[in-house]
Amino acid sequence: MPHILPELPYAQTALEPYVSAETLSFHYGKHHNAYVGKLNALIEGTEFEDMSLEDIIKATAGVAAHAGIFNNAAQIWNHTFYWHSMTPDGGGKPTGALAEMIERDFGGYDQFVAAFKDAGATQFGSGWAWLVYKDSKLSVVKTANAECPLTDGVIPLLTMDVWEHAYYLDYQNKRPDYIQVFLDKLVNWSFVEENLSAAK
The missing domain is CATH 1.10.287.990 (Fe,Mn superoxide dismutase (SOD) domain)
Structure with missing residues (x-):
């Protein structure tokens, strides 16, 4: 069977005003x-x-x-x-076991945010920032172009697209603004929790 375009998990207007x-x-x-x-x-x-x-x-x-x-x-x-990885009314801090793991592996939520922002902002050209899980530990990685952590034996939990087509119409060249909004307003922690539970 040929591959098909999966349906979006929300309406195309659902992430406005953060993603148009x-x-x-x-x-x-x-x-x-x-x-x-x-x-x-x-x-x-x-x-x-x-x-x-x-x-x-x-x-x-x-x-x-x-x-x-x-x-x-x-x-x-x-x-x-x-x-x-995004959802309407998303963003904010995770809770429960995920929050505890972030505290343990990054030293706190703010340190995770700093690492994730850095991965997204310093990815030269096109690519992705990821929260991943391996050997019972969380870490942040970045990949270029189409690269995916699946090829490195780690389990993706969350991703943020930093190709220009992900944000340029809404944020122009202000990638850090888009990254901030992704974390504050869009990130789907329930999805991350589901992926983490499946990985354990």
Whole structure:
């Protein structure tokens, strides 16, 4: 079966005023959708045709001959994960076991925020900032372009897209403003908690 564009978990207006419907129309409707179309065209008739996205990503990572397949598969996965990393009326501090782990592994919520902001702001060019889980510990990492932590044996819990098409219509060149709003108003801690519970 060909891969399909997953539905957004909310209406295209749901994240306003922080992420505009116009941004989602382009980001989801054009960029994300294009990755799906390109991947299906690239894998037709290949050994990857019937694989899951995760299996395609792991099988093609670092293989120059399959760079196009990897890039499009990873971008489909990354974007789907990103949409769920945000929610209307999101943001603020996590609670419960997640908050305790952040306290333990970062030294406090403010230290986590500083690390996450730094990952997003210092990612040169296009890429992603991630909260990940490995060996019972949380950490923040950044990846370039379509790269995904799945290829490094860690479990993604949260991601923030810092490709320009994620924020430029709303924030122009002010990536730090977008990062601040993501944390204050959009981050979906319930999604992070679900991913953490599944990882343990």
